[in-house]
Structures are given as C-alpha cells and as structure tokens.
Amino acid sequence: MTQLHTVQVLGGGSAGSSAHVRSLAAGLVARGVRVTVCAPVELDQAYDFLGAGAHFVPVPRRGDPVAIGTLRGACAGADVVHAHGLHASVRAGLALGPQRVPLVVTWHTRTHAEGARGRLLRLMERRTVRAAAVVLGTSSELVDRARRRGARDARLGPVSVPAPHAGTTESEAGKARAELGAMDRPLLVAVGALEPHRGYGTLLDASRLWLRHDPVPLVAVAGEGRQRPALQRRIDAEGLPVRLLGRRHDVTALLAAADVALLPSRWEARAPLAQEALRLGVPLVATAVGGVPELVGDAAELVPYGDAGALAGAVTALLTDPGRRAALAVAGRRQAATWPTEDETIAQVLSVYDELCAGPRARTP
Incomplete structure (x- = not known):
C-alpha cells in the first residue's frame, strides 16, 4: 500500500x-x-x-x-x-x-x-x-x-475556516475596545484587504450618516491594500469616524469586541469574516451578494451592494435595538452549527x- x-x-x-x-x-x-x-x-x-x-x-x-x-x-x-x-x-x-x-x-x-x-x-x-x-x-x-x-x-x-480560539475572552475583547478608544461608543468592525471590490467607499459614505448617531460609532477596518492612501485622505478630509488598522493578528479579539460586524463587499462566497462573526455571536450586516445569503441564512441583516443608506440604516437599527442584536447572536451560532x-x-x-x-x-x- x-x-x-x-x-x-x-x-x-x-x-x-x-x-x-x-x-x-x-x-x-x-x-x-x-x-x-x-x-x-x-x-x-x-x-x-x-x-x-x-x-x-x-x-x-x-x-x-x-x-x-x-x-x-x-x-x-x-x-x-x-x-x-x-x-x-x-x-x-x-x-x-x-x-x-x-x-x-x-x-x-x-x-x-x-x-x-x-x-x-x-x-x-x-x-x-x-x-x-x-x-x-x-x-x-x-x-x-x-x-x-x-x-x-x-x-x-x-x-x-478554523473555529475561533476558545481563548478569546471578554478581557481580550475589552482590551481591544480600550485600545481603539471605544469604551463609551459603539464599535463597528470590518475585515479585509483594502481593495475596490470590498465596498469600503460605500462604508465611508455610511459612516458619514453615522455622525448623526449619539454617541457616534467608531468604524475599525482591519486590512491592508492599495486603496489605503485614498481612503485615508477621504477619512481625514471629511472627518469620518473610521480607523484603518492595517494588518492585524488579533482579528478574533476585534470581532469579539464589536457591537456589529460589517461586510460591504461587491461579492463574496464563504467570507471568513461572516463565518467568524456568526460563530462568535456578533451581529452581522452584510451585502446580499454571491454566496453570502446561502452562508448566513436568516442570521444576519442583508442589504444591497453599494447602498450606503441601507447599510447605515441597518446598523443604526441594530444599535438602537438590543433585543434584535441578542436574537441575531443566537441565530448566528445556530446557523454556524449547520456548516x-x-x-x-x-x-x-x-x-x-x-x-x-x-x-x-x-x-x-
């Protein structure tokens, strides 16, 4: 043999x-x-x-x-x-x-x-x-x-994708929030290369609408790519509540710290961010593209690609509805168990x- x-x-x-x-x-x-x-x-x-x-x-x-x-x-x-x-x-x-x-x-x-x-x-x-x-x-x-x-x-x-390590504790999530200065404001997290198809232009459009929210959410984006200079220029020029974090090795802790995870991409199949967010019980707002609906079922809020108003509205609705966030956390873990x-x-x-x-x-x- x-x-x-x-x-x-x-x-x-x-x-x-x-x-x-x-x-x-x-x-x-x-x-x-x-x-x-x-x-x-x-x-x-x-x-x-x-x-x-x-x-x-x-x-x-x-x-x-x-x-x-x-x-x-x-x-x-x-x-x-x-x-x-x-x-x-x-x-x-x-x-x-x-x-x-x-x-x-x-x-x-x-x-x-x-x-x-x-x-x-x-x-x-x-x-x-x-x-x-x-x-x-x-x-x-x-x-x-x-x-x-x-x-x-x-x-x-x-x-x-490999399941999140059990070692991601509440203290690690709290540390991530403190590092970002988001102890007293909502934290929204996106993960992925800073490339055009990731939809970060739409995300910045939505972040301008979140300036009306009190307190204003902080958007943290983990990833690197060719769009970084252009995105940073726009963040600085418009005073947007967005931080580009570059490559991170603590993505699980960042997601665990988030109030809402964001996936604004033009197309995805089985996005690692979506899988990890649902497994962690973090509410997800994602674009209804590619394999995303098949992956998440009814365990996430889905919006059209490129629609900043829909993205901003879905996130705002979640931030003002703790019950809905808790329901999505339960639904996310249940959906992840089917994968x-x-x-x-x-x-x-x-x-x-x-x-x-x-x-x-x-x-x-």
Whole structure:
C-alpha cells in the first residue's frame, strides 16, 4: 500500500484560501497523506504550512518560466495536484502539461473585470475548469459558474475556516475596545484587504450618516491594500469616524469586541469574516451578494451592494435595538452549527482524491 501524495498550489493566496490550505494540510498529514504546499514564501511565514507537517516549496507570485519550472518539479510524482484559485489553477495546469496527474481546482471566490481583461479572465476560467478532473466551488453560484465554463465535474465544496480560539475572552475583547478608544461608543468592525471590490467607499459614505448617531460609532477596518492612501485622505478630509488598522493578528479579539460586524463587499462566497462573526455571536450586516445569503441564512441583516443608506440604516437599527442584536447572536451560532466542520471538509476533499486515484489508500486514523 502506497502513501498518497498531494501537492497544494496557492497563487496570491487570499486569507480564506490560505487558511483553508493550512487546515487541509494539517488534516491530511494527520491522516497519513504526504502533502507539499507550493506558494509564495510570505504565505508560509503567515500560515506556517511547515508547522502543519507539510513540505513547503516556495514559488513566487509571478508566472514566469522559472516559477513554472519550480512548480513542475514539485508536482513530479504527485498523485493529485490541488490548485486554489484561478491564477494558481492556470499555473498548475501549465506546470503539469501533458502529465497524467489529476488536477483538482477549488474556486474560493471570483474575479471581477470588464472589457478586455474580463474576456481574458473568462478564457482562463474555461481553460482551467476544462483541464480539471474535479472543480470544487465554495458556493452554489461558483459551482454553476464552473459548469457554464465547461467543467466536466463541478461540485459544491464548502470551506470551513478554523473555529475561533476558545481563548478569546471578554478581557481580550475589552482590551481591544480600550485600545481603539471605544469604551463609551459603539464599535463597528470590518475585515479585509483594502481593495475596490470590498465596498469600503460605500462604508465611508455610511459612516458619514453615522455622525448623526449619539454617541457616534467608531468604524475599525482591519486590512491592508492599495486603496489605503485614498481612503485615508477621504477619512481625514471629511472627518469620518473610521480607523484603518492595517494588518492585524488579533482579528478574533476585534470581532469579539464589536457591537456589529460589517461586510460591504461587491461579492463574496464563504467570507471568513461572516463565518467568524456568526460563530462568535456578533451581529452581522452584510451585502446580499454571491454566496453570502446561502452562508448566513436568516442570521444576519442583508442589504444591497453599494447602498450606503441601507447599510447605515441597518446598523443604526441594530444599535438602537438590543433585543434584535441578542436574537441575531443566537441565530448566528445556530446557523454556524449547520456548516461543515474542518474534519468534514477534509474528509470530503480526501474522498475526491481517493476517487481520482482509483481507491482508498492506507491512512492512519
């Protein structure tokens, strides 16, 4: 009996896909699978794939021949290659070439583009899903999209982010509030890269309306990105009650400290912020886009994307209604209990590998 060897490929690596690969690597190694993770070196520094028991091969983000050659060498002898995201899938397909190694692709999210770039992205999607033996979509919408692009086998593969650590105590949440100067005012928290599709322009529009609230809520945004200078200029010029916190390693404590969590994105599948907020029992106001309604059910307040008035109104209504916030906290934890666990997610992926490799391999419990 031989040991199954899988190569996990990450490109840029969003927080959700990187956390999933870390969880998947640890779970597969525990089951006796040999795992190699190919990703930019900074992702191993952030997610410690080596600490999960995986072999790590640094592959730069660029897609030049040197990077593809490194990836090709790492995939040599693999039983299954599993690429996460569109760009990782393209690179994995180029690296595999004519090798008869099954390629599994997970779509964690979708990329937005118009015009010529949009046509190129659609072409890349068609090529990658047609090269894949199985495409796993983290939401029903992504599964349907893969099928429209010509996937031979597209399945729902919900990704469960690791549950918040039990060590997030009330004292840690209180410390986070004190650090932000929000002991005597509502705290609203958003998490995510400062990129156009995250909807932070709309969030700033809404924050102007919250200036009428007494006391004025503080909006704390954890994340970094190219929009930071423009957002900060606007915050300063308009005197908005918003703090850009940059990258944070205490996101769970920040969310636990929040009165309301905010997700104003243009599109999301299984947003890590939404999962963590509901598990913590923090009321969530999110845009009704992509896989969000499917993920949260009736356990969050949903608003249209780009509607600052609706976003501001939903938050204000929650801040003035403790009963509704308490009901959402209960509903959130109940909804989170319906999601697949990490073990179930790993078991589903492993069953796909076994299927593609024509039968189960010997594994330790």
